[in-house]
Amino acid sequence: MTLTQTLIALGVLLVVLALALWRARRPWAPGPVWRVPWHLILALGLVLFLGLLAHLTSLVTGQPVRPRGLG
Structure with missing residues (x-):
């Protein structure tokens, strides 16, 4: 994914998270x-x-993110 695609995906995901948070906080009926x-x-x-x-951090810095536990 390119930087533009990653930023678009983050924006869409933030909208989905806001919608899910709003709907989850509604009282049960x-x-x-x-x-x-x-x-x-x-x-x-x-x-x-x-x-x-x-992923965005690795794109901006140029260094891949390496998990600690997978050696």
Whole structure:
């Protein structure tokens, strides 16, 4: 991914995270049995955000991000 694509993905992900946070904070109302799992979407979005942030850091600095535990 290029720098532009990474920034666009981060922007879209921030919108999805804001929507998921807004919907997850709404009070529960009885209704249909199946509901969208907003907390799961929020958790997965945060993991993706951290990954994209690491990718953005590697693009800006020119140094690849190396995980500590994988030697």
